[in-house]
Amino acid sequence: MARKPRRGRTAVPTPRTAVRLRVNGAWRELVLGRDVEPSMTLAYLLKERLGLTGLKVSCDEGACGACTVLLDGRAVLSCMMLAVEADGHEVVTIEGLPPDDPVVEAFARQCEPGHGTALQCGYCTPGFVLTARALLDDNPRPTVAEIKEALSGNLCRCGCYSGIVQAVVHASERIEGGAR
Amino acid sequence: MTTPFKPRRARRFIGGYRPRIDGLEKATGRALYADDVATKHRFPDMLYAKVLRSPHAHARIRGLDLSAAEALPGVKGILTYEDPEVARLRPTSAGWTDGVDTVSYDRMMWKRYCDRRVLSDHVCWVGDEAGVVVAAESEAIAEEALRLITVDWEVLPFVLDPFEAMRPGAPLVHPEISADNILPADPVGGADVFLDKGDVDRAFRDADVVVEGTSVYHNANQGTLENWCCLAKWDDDVLSVWSNSYEADQTRMHISQMLELPLHRVRVICNYVGGQFGRNDTGDQPFFLFTALLAKRTGRPVKFKHTRREAFHDSRQPAIYTGKLGARSDGTITAAYFKAIGNTGAYADHSMFALKFAPAEVAEVCFAHIPNVKLEAYGVYTNKLPACMMRGVGNSQLNLVLGHVVDLLADRLEMDPIDLAVKNFGHEWETLPDESLAAVLHEGARRIGWNEKRRKMAPEGALRRGVGFSFHPGWHAEWQELRRGQIQVAMRLNPDGTVALEAPTVETGPGSNTCNVLGCAEALGYLGIRPEDVKWISTVDTDKSLKDTVQTDSAVSFLQSEVMADAARELKQKVLAVAAPRLGVEPDDLDIIDGHIFPKDSPDQGVDFREVLWQGDLVPIAVLVSRKPAAERTGVPYLATFAEVEVDTSTGQVRVTKLVVLNDCGTVMYASGAEAQQIGGQCAGIGESLTEEIVYDAATGVPLNFNWIDYKIPTMADMPDIEPVLLEVWRGAGEYGACGIGESVLTCTPRAILNAVHDAIGVRIDEIPVTPEKVLRALGEI
Numbered sequence: 001m002a003r004k005p006r007r008g009r010t011a012v013p014t015p016r017t018a019v020r021l022r023v024n025g026a027w028r029e030l031v032l033g034r035d036v037e038p039s040m041t042l043a044y045l046l047k048e049r050l051g052l053t054g055l056k057v058s059c060d061e062g063a064c065g066a067c068t069v070l071l072d073g074r075a076v077l078s079c080m081m082l083a084v085e086a087d088g089h090e091v092v093t094i095e096g097l098p099p100d101d102p103v104v105e106a107f108a109r110q111c112e113p114g115h116g117t118a119l120q121c122g123y124c125t126p127g128f129v130l131t132a133r134a135l136l137d138d139n140p141r142p143t144v145a146e147i148k149e150a151l152s153g154n155l156c157r158c159g160c161y162s163g164i165v166q167a168v169v170h171a172s173e174r175i176e177g178g179a180r
Numbered sequence: 181m182t183t184p185f186k187p188r189r190a191r192r193f194i195g196g197y198r199p200r201i202d203g204l205e206k207a208t209g210r211a212l213y214a215d216d217v218a219t220k221h222r223f224p225d226m227l228y229a230k231v232l233r234s235p236h237a238h239a240r241i242r243g244l245d246l247s248a249a250e251a252l253p254g255v256k257g258i259l260t261y262e263d264p265e266v267a268r269l270r271p272t273s274a275g276w277t278d279g280v281d282t283v284s285y286d287r288m289m290w291k292r293y294c295d296r297r298v299l300s301d302h303v304c305w306v307g308d309e310a311g312v313v314v315a316a317e318s319e320a321i322a323e324e325a326l327r328l329i330t331v332d333w334e335v336l337p338f339v340l341d342p343f344e345a346m347r348p349g350a351p352l353v354h355p356e357i358s359a360d361n362i363l364p365a366d367p368v369g370g371a372d373v374f375l376d377k378g379d380v381d382r383a384f385r386d387a388d389v390v391v392e393g394t395s396v397y398h399n400a401n402q403g404t405l406e407n408w409c410c411l412a413k414w415d416d417d418v419l420s421v422w423s424n425s426y427e428a429d430q431t432r433m434h435i436s437q438m439l440e441l442p443l444h445r446v447r448v449i450c451n452y453v454g455g456q457f458g459r460n461d462t463g464d465q466p467f468f469l470f471t472a473l474l475a476k477r478t479g480r481p482v483k484f485k486h487t488r489r490e491a492f493h494d495s496r497q498p499a500i501y502t503g504k505l506g507a508r509s510d511g512t513i514t515a516a517y518f519k520a521i522g523n524t525g526a527y528a529d530h531s532m533f534a535l536k537f538a539p540a541e542v543a544e545v546c547f548a549h550i551p552n553v554k555l556e557a558y559g560v561y562t563n564k565l566p567a568c569m570m571r572g573v574g575n576s577q578l579n580l581v582l583g584h585v586v587d588l589l590a591d592r593l594e595m596d597p598i599d600l601a602v603k604n605f606g607h608e609w610e611t612l613p614d615e616s617l618a619a620v621l622h623e624g625a626r627r628i629g630w631n632e633k634r635r636k637m638a639p640e641g642a643l644r645r646g647v648g649f650s651f652h653p654g655w656h657a658e659w660q661e662l663r664r665g666q667i668q669v670a671m672r673l674n675p676d677g678t679v680a681l682e683a684p685t686v687e688t689g690p691g692s693n694t695c696n697v698l699g700c701a702e703a704l705g706y707l708g709i710r711p712e713d714v715k716w717i718s719t720v721d722t723d724k725s726l727k728d729t730v731q732t733d734s735a736v737s738f739l740q741s742e743v744m745a746d747a748a749r750e751l752k753q754k755v756l757a758v759a760a761p762r763l764g765v766e767p768d769d770l771d772i773i774d775g776h777i778f779p780k781d782s783p784d785q786g787v788d789f790r791e792v793l794w795q796g797d798l799v800p801i802a803v804l805v806s807r808k809p810a811a812e813r814t815g816v817p818y819l820a821t822f823a824e825v826e827v828d829t830s831t832g833q834v835r836v837t838k839l840v841v842l843n844d845c846g847t848v849m850y851a852s853g854a855e856a857q858q859i860g861g862q863c864a865g866i867g868e869s870l871t872e873e874i875v876y877d878a879a880t881g882v883p884l885n886f887n888w889i890d891y892k893i894p895t896m897a898d899m900p901d902i903e904p905v906l907l908e909v910w911r912g913a914g915e916y917g918a919c920g921i922g923e924s925v926l927t928c929t930p931r932a933i934l935n936a937v938h939d940a941i942g943v944r945i946d947e948i949p950v951t952p953e954k955v956l957r958a959l960g961e962i
Contacts, residue, residue: 039320047219048219048220048221049221051221053212054208054210055209056454057215058406059888060488061488061887061889063488064405064888094208099208104204104208105207108199108200108203108207109203111198111200111852113182113185113197113851113852114182114855114903114904116858116859116860117199117200117203117691117852118207119206120690120691121406121452121453121456121688121689122202122454123455124405125207129207147896148896148897152895153895154895154896155405155893155895156405157403157457157863157864158856158863159861159862159863159864160856160859160860161859161863161895161899162899162902164896165896
């Protein structure tokens with residue numbers, strides 16, 4: 001994090017030349033002006049510059065949740081955050097979850113009768129998976145009402161909401177079961 | 181609780197509940213979409229294109245000063261309407277086909293409505309692509325360059341309302357096409373009165389009961405999460421285009437015809453697409469052309485992508501309907517009349533598909549037993565966002581009035597509307613009642629508790645509860661898909677018994693890729709093949725693929741599987757021909773069951789087919805079948821939605837508490853996918869009914885809510901309990917005799933909700949979305 005000058009001092013902060021952030025476990029040093037611009041969003045950096053294309057940008061103004069990533073374990077909208085704000089933080093994109101992650105698998109496998117699948121076109125899916133992952137890390141046994149509340153910032157125009165709730169319930173059961 | 185669907189005929193794989201074949205690919209973020217391919221990471225020398233958007237509802241460009249933009253570092257190319265490669269392009273439309281087939285320029289569907297110029301100097305709505313496009317090193321530079329362009333605008337008078345647009349003296353949007361803003365009659369859509377059977381005027385005079393109602397359907401947006409995107413790249417004289425159009429072959433034809441390039445010099449590549457819902461039914465987009473021309477001019481790959489705001493690019497066709505039914509006192513409907521006024525917006529595109537083509541199809545399979553029927557429609561140019569295709573094209577709008585007048589008539593006759601519907605509606609090849617219609621309505625009534633709840637739910641404080649339904653004929657049976665021409669599939673059986681399936685279709689979400697794999701494994705049941713043994717190829721590449729079966733009309737779930745049944749029979753003969761010499765028997769004397777090849781006269785002496793194929797040259801056995809869909813006219817199955825609502829009469833808030841969505845599918849190809857359609861369609865169904873609507877500033881024509889904060893798409897927290905019900909009553913032609921349902925699942929939702937609101941509060945509301953304001957006004961509270 002950039003250090004704030006103390007009140008009352010006139011010293012100018014040392015100009016920063018790079019931003020360091022940990023992306024999916026690996027520290028990345030990005031040169032300001034070359035790899036990253038002050039106005040660049042975190043979403044743009046991750047997708048366009050680092051090639052993490054599992055990240056989807058849809059509305060680009062914080063209304064759909066498609067670009068959700070984990071920042072220090074919390075779900076954040078990467079389109080609403082500047083890349084430089086991630087300096088010193090740990091970022092996890094969908095590529096950072098293992099394919100056997102219980103949430104990933106639950107979304108992929110959902111076919112329980114009466115609820116449909118948990119995805120169709122798949123464009124919102126990485127955002128939903130990461131938001132659900134953050135929810136379950138925080139609250140491993142959420143109620144259906146808590147799931148709906150936590151995921152209501154994400155849009156799925158294919159409307160797989162019922163299947164998504166089931167997937168999160170199943171992931172929760174597996175995480176809880178495995179923890180015991 | 182939901183009862184899982186049980187197929188009427190047990191099959192190995194078709195009709196089952198199972199995960200999607202692309203579930204893991206999508207949940208891990210590995211599935212590639214156009215925007216994931218078109219990155220600097222992959223194409224380091226890629227440029228970004230941005231097109232100027234009109235700030236005026238109606239205007240002409242008198243001149244451009246590009247000097248400041250040209251001087252901006254990072255600007256690599258600017259193309260305007262004055263450049264020769266743009267100026268020579270023929271006028272076009274964004275409605276060359278009804279979505280399913282490939283046609284040449286001369287055979288485009290709405291030939292009379294070539295109202296679009298590529299990069300035109302004439303703009304017709306706020307947001308229209310206007311005369312100049314810039315390619316730059318970054319999107320930000322391209323946007324800045326557009327800001328630096330000085331445009332000398334000749335601002336023209338505009339009109340937003342279709343009734344005003346029809347008045348003499350109204351501003352004309354496309355005077356070269358219409359002198360009164362009304363779209364002229366067209367060979368495809370027909371005359372203004374496009375169906376006139378019997379004598380409706382006389383029948384209404386003679387009827388015991390006549391009811392009349394109106395309904396207003398607004399211009400919802402498809403709201404796909406993935407925005408339009410393409411990347412154009414030239415290698416010498418070959419143009420490659422990566423796109424998220426769902427129609428690779430059509431896109432190739434469009435580009436080839438408009439840029440006058442031979443087909444083999446245009447290559448279109450489509451992989452996964454983030455939603456369709458009719459948005460891509462305007463695949464004949466000018467931006468493909470100017471992006472390609474910019475790439476040519478700059479000698480670099482050029483990417484064009486809509487922002488979310490630009491993705492409000494077309495909408496559902498709004499329609500103001502008048503409907504009238506006449507009947508005898510026993511409930512026999514003798515006359516039906518429907519008239520639509522459609523706000524076409526700035527360009528005709530597929531307006532007439534929604535206003536004429538689709539209703540004509542409905543009349544054929546729903547009004548066949550009504551002796552006097554008249555249908556009339558007017559598409560009217562205005563200076564709004566162009567109206568076009570959206571899931572349930574034309575049918576949703578017609579259903580809003582159909583379900584209205586049926587409910588009105590039942591009230592007048594003091595009949596249950598279910599009985600009235602079953603008594604009157606069905607297709608011409610059968611006697612009434614239509615079994616499929618009766619099945620969806622009676623099952624829906626049972627599931628919602630119709631008899632116990634209708635007109636019977638007690639008020640609770642300010643809360644009123646009600647139930648309602650609407651029904652509609654399906655419209656994607658195989659005989660209705662003939663316009664597609666040949667459907668192509670290929671199978672390659674590897675010597676180890678696995679299969680490479682080529683059933684090209686761009687997967688936009690509905691899961692027809694899973695249907696295709698299930699269909700392939702089902703058809704190859706004689707080999708004992710499982711879905712896991714089949715590889716489906718997700719990328720459609722016009723250089724390498726067969727013609728893609730266009731992902732629309734919700735019909736790809738079965739169209740390719742029907743052809744696979746033929747391909748599997750052909751493959752069987754080839755397998756036997758390969759096996760025969762190796763087994764020392766004539767092919768005719770062999771058979772295969774469950775992967776076991778055996779002489780017909782001694783079934784116990786066989787061997788596993790893999791053992792036989794794992795000999796000799798190990799060349800895969802390939803078949804390619806290309807044939808038209810079956811033409812047998814089998815009618816269509818029916819669908820219905822039942823809704824239960826709660827209306828707060830103190831606030832006007834309508835809450836949908838339950839939806840039962842019923843579809844007779846003929847054959848359910850993939851139960852999890854079909855239920856996902858039934859449930860998922862309600863995101864738009866509920867949204868269009870309650871919250872979604874594009875709003876304009878009347879003084880300027882500026883759309884006010886081209887974003888997902890003010891244009892309210894339902895979230896998980898907004899959705900009611902939805903019960904999906906799959907039925908197999910009707911049967912079409914072929915091995916499966918299925919009918920697509922993906923488009924229709926939301927067709928009945930708005931009317932079911934409106935009828936339930938009437939049941940709850942005793943007042944009818946004619947217009948969606950049903951906002952609290954409309955409810956309070958209907959109740960006389962404001």
